[in-house]
Amino acid sequence: MPTNSLYQKKMDIRKVKKLIELLEESGIAELEIHEGEESVRISRYRALPMGQPFLQLADPQLPAAPGHAVAPADAKPKPDFEGHSITAPMVGTFYLGASPTSKPFVEMGQRIKRGEILCIIEAMKVMNQIEADSDGTIAAILVDNGQPVEYDQPLFVLKRT
Amino acid sequence: MPSKSALLPEPARDEQLLKLLADGNIHSTARVATAFGGETPPLETLAVLLGHYGVEIEVAGDDRLRLKHPIELLEADRIVTSLQRSGSAPHRIDLAFSIDSTNQALIKRAGLQDAHRHVYLAEFQRAGRGRRGKAWIAPLGSGLCMSVAWDLRVAPEILPSLGLTTATVAVRVLRNLGIDDVGIKWPNDIWWKNCKLGGILVETRVGPHNKHTAVAGIGINVAFPQRRLCEIEQPYTDIRTALGRGVSRNALAAALLHELHTAFTIFERFGFAPFYDECRGYDVVYRQKVQLSWRGARLVGRAFGIDPSGALSLEMEDSICRFESGDLSLRLAD
Numbered sequence: 001m002p003t004n005s006l007y008q009k010k011m012d013i014r015k016v017k018k019l020i021e022l023l024e025e026s027g028i029a030e031l032e033i034h035e036g037e038e039s040v041r042i043s044r045y046r047a048l049p050m051g052q053p054f055l056q057l058a059d060p061q062l063p064a065a066p067g068h069a070v071a072p073a074d075a076k077p078k079p080d081f082e083g084h085s086i087t088a089p090m091v092g093t094f095y096l097g098a099s100p101t102s103k104p105f106v107e108m109g110q111r112i113k114r115g116e117i118l119c120i121i122e123a124m125k126v127m128n129q130i131e132a133d134s135d136g137t138i139a140a141i142l143v144d145n146g147q148p149v150e151y152d153q154p155l156f157v158l159k160r161t
Numbered sequence: 162m163p164s165k166s167a168l169l170p171e172p173a174r175d176e177q178l179l180k181l182l183a184d185g186n187i188h189s190t191a192r193v194a195t196a197f198g199g200e201t202p203p204l205e206t207l208a209v210l211l212g213h214y215g216v217e218i219e220v221a222g223d224d225r226l227r228l229k230h231p232i233e234l235l236e237a238d239r240i241v242t243s244l245q246r247s248g249s250a251p252h253r254i255d256l257a258f259s260i261d262s263t264n265q266a267l268i269k270r271a272g273l274q275d276a277h278r279h280v281y282l283a284e285f286q287r288a289g290r291g292r293r294g295k296a297w298i299a300p301l302g303s304g305l306c307m308s309v310a311w312d313l314r315v316a317p318e319i320l321p322s323l324g325l326t327t328a329t330v331a332v333r334v335l336r337n338l339g340i341d342d343v344g345i346k347w348p349n350d351i352w353w354k355n356c357k358l359g360g361i362l363v364e365t366r367v368g369p370h371n372k373h374t375a376v377a378g379i380g381i382n383v384a385f386p387q388r389r390l391c392e393i394e395q396p397y398t399d400i401r402t403a404l405g406r407g408v409s410r411n412a413l414a415a416a417l418l419h420e421l422h423t424a425f426t427i428f429e430r431f432g433f434a435p436f437y438d439e440c441r442g443y444d445v446v447y448r449q450k451v452q453l454s455w456r457g458a459r460l461v462g463r464a465f466g467i468d469p470s471g472a473l474s475l476e477m478e479d480s481i482c483r484f485e486s487g488d489l490s491l492r493l494a495d
Contacts, residue, residue, distance in 0.1 A: 006392050072300070089317035089367055095455075095488055115272070115368070123321035124348040124484045127364045133369035150457070151318060 019023050067161045082160035088149040089130065092123030104145075111161060118156055121149060133137045136160045170213045176258040176284075178207075179216070179301065185231025190224045201426035208275055214259075214285055215300030217386065230386060232302035232441060233410055235282050243415040249422035251309070252278040259285045265380040268364050271374040276310040278422075282414060283307075286380075303385045303399070304359075305410050307416065308378040309492050311425045315432065317367050320375065321485065322433035322471035324363040327377045329440040330424045331361065334416045335381075340403045344445035347464075347473045347489055351381065352445045355491065356398035358382055375425075381409055437469055446491060451475070455487035466487075 088094070096104035096119055101149055105117045112118070117129045140157035177196040184452055194201045202210075204226060208218055217229040237254045244250040260266060263281040270276045285301040299306075313320075328345045333349070333361060335343045335358070346352040351359035359381035366374045382399035384407050401407045427435050441447075446464040453460045465474035465481055472483045 031394075090321060091318070091485055092321065115273070117366070121367075124324050125361075126315070126321045126324040126365065128320055128365045128367050131366060131368045 081086070083136070083157050084134075084156055085142075085154035086118065086130070086133065086156040088121060088151060088153045088155055090121055090123060090128060091151050092121040092128065092143065092149060094143045094147050094149045094155065095120040095122060096141070104142060106138050106141075106156075108138055108141060112138065112158075132158065134158065134160065167412065168202075168210045170210065170259065174259045175210065175214065176212075179214075179232065179284075180234065182218075182226075182228050183232045183234050183444060185228050186227050187221045187227045190226065197418060198403065216304070217239055217300075230302075230384070234302065235284060235414065236411055238417065239411045240282075240415045243412070244418055244422075248321075249419045250327075251280040254280045254282070257283045258283065259283070259287060261287050261474075263306055264362055264364055264376050267308045267310045267376045269367065270376075271310055271366050271376065276314075276374060276376075277312040279310045280418060281308045288375065297384070299380075300367050300386060302410070304383050305379070305381045305413055305417075307414055307417065309421055310374055310376045313373050313375055313425070313467070314371050315429055316371060319432045320365050320367065320373060323365070323375055323377065323428060324361055325440050325467065325471045326335050326424060326428050326433055326436045327363055327379065327421070328361045329436045329443060330420045331379055331381070332416060332443045332481070333439065334413070334420050335400070335403075337416070338400070338404060338408060338413075340400065343403065343438065344443040346445050346491075347467060348471065353398055353403045354398040358398050358400070358403060377421065377425075381413070383408060383413065404458075433471055434469065437467075441467055446489065449491055452490050453487045455484060460487075 098105070098120065105119060106112055112132050112135065114132055114134050116132045117125075118132050119130050121128045121130060136158035138156055139159040142154050142156060149155065162350075162369075174196050190199050190204060190207065193207070201224075204220060204224065207226065211218055211228075216232070220226055235256055236402075237256045241250050241254060255266075257263070257266070260281075260283040263283050263286070267276055267279060267281050283306045286299060286306045286327065290470065295357075310327055313323075325345070325348060325430045328349060328351060331351055332343055332345055337350050340353060343351060343358060345354045346357075348359040349363075350357055351361070357422050362378040362380075364376045364378070382397060384401040385397070385399045389465065400413075424436070433440075444464075444467055447466050449464050450460065451464045453462070453473075458480075460475060460477060462475040462477040465476045467473055468483055472485045473487070473489070474481050474483045
């Protein structure tokens with residue numbers, strides 16, 4: 001049962017740095033990135049207890065990863081960024097394109113209109129196409145193709161243009 | 162027109178041709194000339210052309226032929242008429258002779274305009290695919306291929322259970338026809354005696370403020386030529402086998418649309434709950450030994466039923482886990 005940790009694996013440090021910057025800017029409380037078998041979770045509030053699995057790879061009965069619920073009241077993120085995150089409206093598997101061979105619905109930096117499809121979340125073979133809730137530019141794609149997402153997990157950062 | 166036996170499919174012409182031949186009676190090639198601008202096509206041209214649609218012909222003497230299996234073509238008017246009486250007629254019904262995917266057509270429409278209660282039916286779906294990527298075609302007229310679009314104002318997290326809701330309704334209709342053992346293989350297959358009788362594909366457009374459009378696609382094998390059933394690398398069956406007689410595709414479409422109309426109206430207000438007990442009663446894998454392909458892992462266990470959210474529980478060595486996704490296959494007793 002793989003237990004991934006930022007310190008054990010060789011996730012590109014520049015990428016992690018960029019993610020931290022992104023978190024700083026965006027007002028998101030926490031973000032989690034999966035890449036193949038590796039994953040990293042960055043939280044504004046507190047470090048994840050050591051040894052906690054980030055990824056429920058082969059152990060689905062585990063409760064949802066901790067760190068979600070408890071946030072100190074004095075550490076509210078400042079909503080100073082003109083972008084906002086688009087979160088998962090349901091639990092499922094995240095797909096950037098309509099099929100493994102088709103090109104992604106959106107790419108970084110792309111301007112999109114309200115109502116455009118951003119991604120698919122599949123659950124129980126139901127393919128849910130997620131629409132953008134406003135116009136904007138894709139400032140970040142926070143989840144890799146094919147990764148599981150939890151309810152309310154941030155998927156994209158949309159910068160209003 | 163080319164006299165060689167190589168005509169490419171051309172939906173409008175081929176639909177006309179099929180209409181002339183559909184009854185299964187013996188016809189002369191001269192009879193179908195109207196579909197070819199008045200020129201009588203050679204028999205082999207017709208054989209090759211109809212082969213594109215999986216339709217076989219029998220030669221019945223010089224320049225005479227008949228379809229090996231008569232085809233009941235779909236008629237939108239008939240379907241609408243039988244639904245009007247119950248007040249569940251669709252707002253719009255489209256009938257394509259040949260299409261890649263009825264779901265795709267409707268989900269695309271839903272992004273552009275109001276698609277609520279629109280229905281798409283196809284005689285022939287081009288994008289059929291068998292297991293391991295092996296291409297195969299469901300012969301024209303051998304099955305029912307239908308999609309329904311429905312606007313739903315619901316919390317988005319319940320949308321995944323719409324697949325099981327649709328499957329439940331489809332199984333109910335098939336049981337009403339008299340196919341007693343038909344059930345659901347979680348999450349979206351319709352099974353009869355360990356064979357696939359049909360499948361459900363639900364796609365949704367999830368918008369802000371709980372405003373969504375769902376497209377529920379239903380495919381049911383009605384009457385496959387036996388030889389074709391053997392070509393598919395999956396245990397397939399059809400209504401004719403399960404029931405011992407054929408059914409009208411138009412009547413089946415109307416029965417499904419009627420039940421779906423009611424079901425979607427209930428789903429919008431109460432979610433999956435009103436369908437849950439019925440759905441569990443149709444669960445064909447309950448307590449069976451199964452294998453679940455899940456995120457690259459193969460998990461073996463005993464199916465422990467569907468939970469109120471629609472997820473599948475699997476009893477493994479010393480734990481019971483629930484899954485919202487995965488491909489389920491039945492394991493032979495070992």
